[in-house]
Amino acid sequence: xxxxxxxxxxxxxxxxxxxxxxxxxxxxxxxxxxxxxxxxxxxxxxxxxxxxxxxxxxxxxxxxxxxxxxxxxxxxxxxxxxxxxxxxxxxxxxxxxxxxxxxxxxxxxxxxxxxxxxxxxxxxxxxxxxxxxxxxxxxxxxxxxxxxxxxxxxxxxxxxxxxxxxxxxxxxxxxxxxxxxxxxxxxxxxxxxxxxxxxxxxxxxxxxxxxxxxxxxxxxxxxxxxxxxxxxxxxxxxxxxxxxxxxxxxxxxxxxxxxxxxxxxxxxxxxxxxxxxxxxxxxxxxxxxxxxxxxxxxxxxxxxxxxxxxxxxxxxxxxxxxxxxxxxxxxxxxxxxxxxxxxxxxxxxxxxxxxxxxxxxxxxxxxxxxxxxxxxxxxxxxxxxxxxxxxxxxxxxxxxxxxxxxxxxxxxxxxxxxxxxxxxxxxxxxxxxxxxxxxxxxxxxxxxxxxxxxxxxx
Ligand code: TRP
Numbered sequence: 001x002x003x004x005x006x007x008x009x010x011x012x013x014x015x016x017x018x019x020x021x022x023x024x025x026x027x028x029x030x031x032x033x034x035x036x037x038x039x040x041x042x043x044x045x046x047x048x049x050x051x052x053x054x055x056x057x058x059x060x061x062x063x064x065x066x067x068x069x070x071x072x073x074x075x076x077x078x079x080x081x082x083x084x085x086x087x088x089x090x091x092x093x094x095x096x097x098x099x100x101x102x103x104x105x106x107x108x109x110x111x112x113x114x115x116x117x118x119x120x121x122x123x124x125x126x127x128x129x130x131x132x133x134x135x136x137x138x139x140x141x142x143x144x145x146x147x148x149x150x151x152x153x154x155x156x157x158x159x160x161x162x163x164x165x166x167x168x169x170x171x172x173x174x175x176x177x178x179x180x181x182x183x184x185x186x187x188x189x190x191x192x193x194x195x196x197x198x199x200x201x202x203x204x205x206x207x208x209x210x211x212x213x214x215x216x217x218x219x220x221x222x223x224x225x226x227x228x229x230x231x232x233x234x235x236x237x238x239x240x241x242x243x244x245x246x247x248x249x250x251x252x253x254x255x256x257x258x259x260x261x262x263x264x265x266x267x268x269x270x271x272x273x274x275x276x277x278x279x280x281x282x283x284x285x286x287x288x289x290x291x292x293x294x295x296x297x298x299x300x301x302x303x304x305x306x307x308x309x310x311x312x313x314x315x316x317x318x319x320x321x322x323x324x325x326x327x328x329x330x331x332x333x334x335x336x337x338x339x340x341x342x343x344x345x346x347x348x349x350x351x352x353x354x355x356x357x358x359x360x361x362x363x364x365x366x367x368x369x370x371x372x373x374x375x376x377x378x379x380x381x382x383x384x385x386x387x388x389x390x391x392x393x394x395x396x397x398x399x400x401x402x403x404x405x406x407x408x409x410x411x412x413x414x415x416x417x418x419x420x421x422x423x424x425x426x427x428x429x430x431x432x433x434x435x436x437x438x439x440x441x442x443x444x445x446x447x448x449x450x451x452x453x454x455x456x457x458x
Contacts, residue, residue, distance in 0.1 A: 018227065027212065029256055053427075054434075055219055055435060068325050106138065150331075192264070221386075385447065
């Protein structure tokens with residue numbers, strides 16, 4: 001018998017846990033900060049509802065119908081050649097996990113720094129990420145925790161962990177946001193966050209917002225195909241998808257309510273890039289005084305680590321499910337293989353922040369000045385290029401190979417009159433026309449502009 005989630009709450013907790021991650025708390029605020037505040041926020045919200053929601057429903061349905069990992073799923077519901085899409089998604093998922101795990105390790109490392117009351121950790125960030133003993137050690141620890149949970153199976157490991165960590169995470173973030181809002185600079189922070197400046201919207205904002213929407217909802221790499229394959233036939237996929245989307249958006253939104261007041265209360269800049277939370281926040285916590293500072297600081301990085309853990313678990317499950325389904329490898333053995341392999345693949349990311357010159361200045365994009373490091377490069381190609389491409393391929397697959405009717409039929413298992421509802425109609429229409437068209441156009445423009453330096457718009 002295939003593993004399953006024990007009930008609807010179990011699945012929703014796991015999928016929401018996958019969605020809510022470093023993307024919401026670490027990446028979202030600095031993306032908003034760098035790309036014009038509310039204008040970015042608005043684009044992100046539009047993409048979540050209009051483009052991502054139908055794809056989210058489609059991924060879960062593909063998984064549940066096929067009862068397989070992404071590679072098996074595309075083969076069972078389509079043809080052998082579609083398994084190539086599954087293979088690409090798995091490779092991409094492994095790459096993302098390899099760097100994601102490193103940042104997750106930093107988060108846990110900063111939890112320890114805060115517990116020790118080391119508020120200078122913010123200024124020491126450049127040294128911290130070069131310190132291979134710490135970075136490697138924390139990354140190994142984080143990978144081991146992920147592997148341990150996945151080894152315990154779907155309901156006993158993944159579901160159980162998420163049912164505990166997700167409520168805790170929401171509690172912590174509500175507390176921190178509530179506290180941040182009482183600080184003096186809160187009003188300025190919120191203005192920046194919530195009042196859109198539409199003149200800031202350009203192609204770059206658009207494709208970053210799109211990439212972020214996909215990344216944040218864990219779409220495009222088959223994570224939800226995999227989780228979907230563990231969902232019972234009676235579950236209502238659409239309701240589950242709605243709860244997952246709203247939780248993800250809600251947590252990102254709250255993260256903004258927490259970050260911007262904190263940052264503005266110290267008169268700091270919002271465009272701190274990838275280092276924003278690590279470099280800026282410890283100083284903010286220091287201002288709170290020794291006791292409160294340690295409590296709030298440690299809570300914050302604990303929150304970040306929990307969010308990361310429920311996401312690394314979902315990425316890790318993809319190659320594990322593949323080995324278990326297709327090669328009948330025992331789950332524990334699959335976990336060992338995946339854990340060691342992904343840790344090794346993560347080494348270039350670990351040394352890309354100053355330790356190795358080569359990986360720290362890995363590549364210079366056509367038409368841009370200055371190089372980017374290996375980790376940024378992987379994150380750029382993965383979330384801004386491969387995720388929307390994965391979404392595009394899922395929508396094309398459903399619309400023209402598996403067929404819209406089969407999708408709607410699969411959904412109606414848990415929701416009989418679904419196809420006639422407004423949402424049902426939109427999902428069909430979105431998957432068949434809106435997603436392929438819009439994602440196709442944005443993908444083309446992105447590749448032209450990003451990698452070939454050809455600007456067609458803006
Ligand atoms: N959604 C997670 C975040 O916001 C990251 C993530 C987990 C992910 N699983 C994924 C991204 C699968 C793409 C695909 O941090």
